[in-house]
Amino acid sequence: MERWRTIIEPFRIKSVEPIRLSTVEERERWLREAGYNLFNLHADDVLIDLLTDSGTGAMSAEQWAAIQRGDESYAGSRSWYRFLESVRDLFPFKHVIPTHQGRAAEKILFGVVGGPGKAVPSNTHFDTTRANVEFTGAEAADLVIEEGRHPSVIHPFKGNMDTDALDAFIQDRGVENVPLVMVTVTNNSGGGQPVSLENLRAVRAICDRYGVPLFLDACRFAENAWFIKQRETGYDDAAIPDIVREMASLADGMTMSAKKDAIANIGGWLAMNDDTWAEQARALEILTEGFPTYGGLAGRDLDAIAQGLREVVDEDYLRYRIRSTEYLGEALVGAGVPCVQPIGGHAVYIDAGELLPHLPPLSFPGQSLAVALYREGGIRACEIGSVMFGLHPDGSEAPAEMELVRLAIPRRVYTQSHIDYVIEVVRWVAERATELPGYRIVEQPAQLRHFTARFEPMA
Ligand SMILES: Cc1ncc(COP(=O)(O)O)c(C=O)c1O
Numbered sequence: 001m002e003r004w005r006t007i008i009e010p011f012r013i014k015s016v017e018p019i020r021l022s023t024v025e026e027r028e029r030w031l032r033e034a035g036y037n038l039f040n041l042h043a044d045d046v047l048i049d050l051l052t053d054s055g056t057g058a059m060s061a062e063q064w065a066a067i068q069r070g071d072e073s074y075a076g077s078r079s080w081y082r083f084l085e086s087v088r089d090l091f092p093f094k095h096v097i098p099t100h101q102g103r104a105a106e107k108i109l110f111g112v113v114g115g116p117g118k119a120v121p122s123n124t125h126f127d128t129t130r131a132n133v134e135f136t137g138a139e140a141a142d143l144v145i146e147e148g149r150h151p152s153v154i155h156p157f158k159g160n161m162d163t164d165a166l167d168a169f170i171q172d173r174g175v176e177n178v179p180l181v182m183v184t185v186t187n188n189s190g191g192g193q194p195v196s197l198e199n200l201r202a203v204r205a206i207c208d209r210y211g212v213p214l215f216l217d218a219c220r221f222a223e224n225a226w227f228i229k230q231r232e233t234g235y236d237d238a239a240i241p242d243i244v245r246e247m248a249s250l251a252d253g254m255t256m257s258a259k260k261d262a263i264a265n266i267g268g269w270l271a272m273n274d275d276t277w278a279e280q281a282r283a284l285e286i287l288t289e290g291f292p293t294y295g296g297l298a299g300r301d302l303d304a305i306a307q308g309l310r311e312v313v314d315e316d317y318l319r320y321r322i323r324s325t326e327y328l329g330e331a332l333v334g335a336g337v338p339c340v341q342p343i344g345g346h347a348v349y350i351d352a353g354e355l356l357p358h359l360p361p362l363s364f365p366g367q368s369l370a371v372a373l374y375r376e377g378g379i380r381a382c383e384i385g386s387v388m389f390g391l392h393p394d395g396s397e398a399p400a401e402m403e404l405v406r407l408a409i410p411r412r413v414y415t416q417s418h419i420d421y422v423i424e425v426v427r428w429v430a431e432r433a434t435e436l437p438g439y440r441i442v443e444q445p446a447q448l449r450h451f452t453a454r455f456e457p458m459a
Contacts, residue, residue, distance in 0.1 A: 007323040010316040011412060014061060019047055027375050035454025036371050036439060038380050047378030048418055050407040053346045055101075055259035055266060057411030059304060063263070066307040070300025075291055079299035079306075086306035090241060090313070091218070091248040091256075093271035095278035099289050100296030102219060102257025103128040105270035107135075107288070109215070109255060112280045113179035114138040121169050122182040122217070123148070123161045124190040127388055129182070129217060129255075131448055134393050141169060148190045149401055151340040151351040156231040158342070159187030159224075160199035167206050175210045184217040185224035185247065189384060191404070192220070192325075192344020194227035197235070197246060204250045213252035213274065219260040221247065223345030226318040240313040253277075260346070263308035263411050267301050317412075321345070324419065325409050331423045337430045346408055350426070352385065353403035355433045361386045361399030363438025367455060369405045369429070372436050377425030382406045387441075388450045395446075 022045060034040035038051065049056065059067075071077035080098075087096050099105045106129050114120070114136030123144045125133065133140035143165040147155040161183055170178050183203060187193045207214045225243040229235050235243060248254070253272030258264040270285075272278055282292050289296035297305075311317060322345055329343030332350065340349035356365035366385035373379045385403035392398065407422065429436075437457040444453040 007320050007327070009324075009412070009415060010320050011060070020044055021047065022378055024375060027378060031371060031375060035443070036367070036457065037450075037453055037455060038370055038374055038382070039451050040454075041374075041380065045378075046374070046380045048414065048422055049380045050347075050409065050422070051380045051382050053260060053408040053410050054257060055264070056413065057259075057263045057265070058413050059263065059265070060307070060311055060412075062311070063304045063307045066303035067300040070298060070303045072299045074294070076293050077299045077302070079302040080293040082306040083302035086309045087269060087271065090221070090244045090309060091254060091271055092245070093248070093253060094273045094275070095271060095281075097270040097278070097281055097285055097292060098295030098297055098302065099268045099270060099285070101259060101266060102217075102255055102268040103132060104289055104296060105255040105257075105268050106132040108281050108284045109253075109270055110136050110138065111284050112277050117177055118179055119169070119173040119177050120180065120182060121161075121166055121178065123159055123184055123187050123195060125182070126184060126188050126217060126219075127448065127450075129184070135447075139173075143169060144187065144190050148187065148193060151191070151349070151354070151402060151404070152338065154341050156194075156342070157196040157199060157227075158193035159185065159190055159195040161195070161203050163199070163202045163206060166203065170206070170210050170212065175212060178210070178212050180213045180215050180252075181207055182215050182217055183251075184219075186220045186227070186345050188219065188346075189389075191340035191349045192223075192347045193340075193342075194224045194231070194345065196232050197228055197243070197250075198232065200247060200250045213272075214250065215272075216247065216251045216254040217256075218247075218254045219257045220345055221256075222261040222312040222318060223322065225313070226322055227345065230322075240315060240318065244313065258305045258308070261312045262305045263312055264301065264305045267297050267305045269295070321411065324416070327416070328407065328409070328419050328423060332426055332430075335423075335427045335430065337426060340402075340404065348407045348409075349384065349404040350381075350407070351402070352383075352405045355430060356403075356436055358434055359436070359438045361403055362390065362397060363440070363458060364403075364455070365438070366403045366405045367439045368436045369433065371439070372429045372433075373405070373425060376429050377421070379407075379422055379425055382408065383450065387453065391444070391446075391449050393447075
């Protein structure tokens, strides 16, 4: 037991950015102008921005110093070698291919292994991963354990893959059609829930049986490792970097967005052991990202990532990180707001389907709640439900499995008083949730519609 209950931010603030206060009337106008899509808002018009934890973290003094050390040589820069060393220290894959962000790594990977007739299972594909798989004509399948599909069911590793379903899936689609198995740690679309090492080992055993490679979508690897340390038998004394290396040792490759657990504002990479795939991936990388020692990034970005990777595995940081997310979640659950439980690593997910039972999924209860949080309190959250997942490649529309609103916490950005404010606003809105209107889409693109669709409230 710690002596003091309060988990303080393990940093002090050296540089501040003002937040502009606004009124409900102003926010109503901005919402109309944005077509009720929070992605269309001017960020200056947002008070507390919980849209995403991606690329929104605060860099440390050491990261800013690393930025100054950036070597902008086109090929073989010192920054590249520092980046490579830092990545390999945790993920000792043979080939590391830097990219400008996670989805670029996905685009390259599935450009190599995807295509019509192929099928890629995951615990839950993130939306960009799914889109990149489907863009090649392949099928993206979500095989998370049953507990992971029910917001209120408690399970220590709700991000785990259903291994029986995985086995059956590979047999059904044919092993020759499954180029790889993917496991997302932590499982963002499933509520930021961790995956256990035991489950990764079981997935690995199936992959070995069929000779199918296993790739990690490792965006939140450090948060996942912290949960393993807290919850998995035999790991309470293990060092976080060792847990990460054990996760990596079970995989044949990874995709990564450095905008999450490298605490950088941009960046990513694709890594793997297979020489043939790596050669093809590098050829694609040169087409779209750049030379393989910078891959769409400036040398200074590579240095910021190298330093961020050392900071993110620090236990004081991770304890604060996971505890502060839990603090928000516990307060909301305590106030009767239905949330995905247990509380995930990087975000609290409100179950909008349950909170707004008067709205059917295709009236977008999550969108309605997210709009209300912004209108009332200037809080920008993200719908993860039928807006994000309801539109299928053939143009058909079907409800998502869950109607969630994600309050994602940027790393090292907000203090406890900001979070206390969020709790107050969410409680106020939740008490009036049954008065909130549904929304209809009036304009949308064919893919990833949540970024640009425009909505209007139903009468
Ligand atoms: C699990 C997961 N995979 C992939 C991505 C894509 O990364 P990026 O936004 O850097 O393209 C994200 C981003 O949010 C994610 O959460």
